[in-house]
Amino acid sequence: MLKQRTLKSSVQASGVGLHSGARVNIVLRPAAPDTGIVFRRVDIDPVVDLPASALMVGDTRLCSCIEKDAPGGKVRVGTVEHLMSAFFGLGIDNAFVDLDAEEVPILDGSASPFVFLIQSVGIEEQPAARKFIRVKRAIEIRERDGSGEKWARLDPFDGFRLTFSIVFNHPAIDRTGQEVTVDFAEHSYIREIARARTFGFMQEVEWLHENGLAKGGGLYNAVVLDEFHILNNDGLRYGDEFVKHKILDAIGDLYLLGHPLLAAFVAHKSGHAMNNILARELLARTDAWEYVTFEDCASIPQNVARWQTRLSF
Numbered sequence: 001m002l003k004q005r006t007l008k009s010s011v012q013a014s015g016v017g018l019h020s021g022a023r024v025n026i027v028l029r030p031a032a033p034d035t036g037i038v039f040r041r042v043d044i045d046p047v048v049d050l051p052a053s054a055l056m057v058g059d060t061r062l063c064s065c066i067e068k069d070a071p072g073g074k075v076r077v078g079t080v081e082h083l084m085s086a087f088f089g090l091g092i093d094n095a096f097v098d099l100d101a102e103e104v105p106i107l108d109g110s111a112s113p114f115v116f117l118i119q120s121v122g123i124e125e126q127p128a129a130r131k132f133i134r135v136k137r138a139i140e141i142r143e144r145d146g147s148g149e150k151w152a153r154l155d156p157f158d159g160f161r162l163t164f165s166i167v168f169n170h171p172a173i174d175r176t177g178q179e180v181t182v183d184f185a186e187h188s189y190i191r192e193i194a195r196a197r198t199f200g201f202m203q204e205v206e207w208l209h210e211n212g213l214a215k216g217g218g219l220y221n222a223v224v225l226d227e228f229h230i231l232n233n234d235g236l237r238y239g240d241e242f243v244k245h246k247i248l249d250a251i252g253d254l255y256l257l258g259h260p261l262l263a264a265f266v267a268h269k270s271g272h273a274m275n276n277i278l279a280r281e282l283l284a285r286t287d288a289w290e291y292v293t294f295e296d297c298a299s300i301p302q303n304v305a306r307w308q309t310r311l312s313f
Helices: 081-089 114-123 202-210 241-255 272-284 303-309
Strands: 003-006 011-016 023-030 035-043 048-051 066-070 075-079 094-101 123-129 131-135 138-146 149-154 160-165 179-183 198-201 223-225 261-268 289-293
Touching: 003 023, 011 114, 023 114, 035 075, 048 066, 048 075, 081 241, 138 272, 149 272, 160 241, 179 241, 198 202, 198 241, 202 261, 241 261, 241 272
Parallel strands: 035 094, 131 261, 160 261, 198 223
Antiparallel strands: 003 123, 011 023, 023 094, 035 048, 066 075, 131 289, 138 149, 149 261, 160 179
């Protein structure tokens, strides 16, 4: 049986919010089977729980923010996608995430610090079957804006595979790989995706700050570019780090569905907003998906079996 997983014990860290710039303490804690991922604002009395859900995503400006109405007003947790991506990459089904501010800390701008935190306390299998969302029919979203067409699609697939392409018309990005396919039956999340950092452009800083964004950003937690160059002295971690970070984000955004997908995701120039629209469209099309578990090892598709055995490396 493919079992649910949680952390063996609690682990904590501190950092700043990428957009708020505020100091935040975070504690990751084990949770019982079928709990899911639950964010908890422990700085509010009484504590407000915000289950990780695509249907609770509100603001998608440069991050995914989950929101909930509470007696004192709207409560939010921003920039959840990197941590959600790490939970997916390590196969964590159930966890509590305690925060004393409204944004998950950005740490180094990738999912790698969260992977380290989880691995430092270990992962525990639980006596319940892991539940997957299997896509049965294709779902596609397309939009056109000033920079051309962008789209995202989910197709039936017995495993989880992502293909992503980007277009930025920036000389430093143009010199890197701009399309990548990751099949988790073949590729390691930890080695090939987790270290990809968020990125931004110096010419957008003034606008971002005026709109309450990127107040905590810098060279220590993002790849920063001017009009022609990458400004980080240490360069890139991957030759295709920009598009790999887009995949890292998409993994986190799609894990807000509440369960890992059995699907092929293909996207061009998609971002948090489109990823969330796609997830919501899938949930609304109840004929296009189903929940599945694998309690009999003989019934596990080969790609799924290979993917699940790669979760820890």
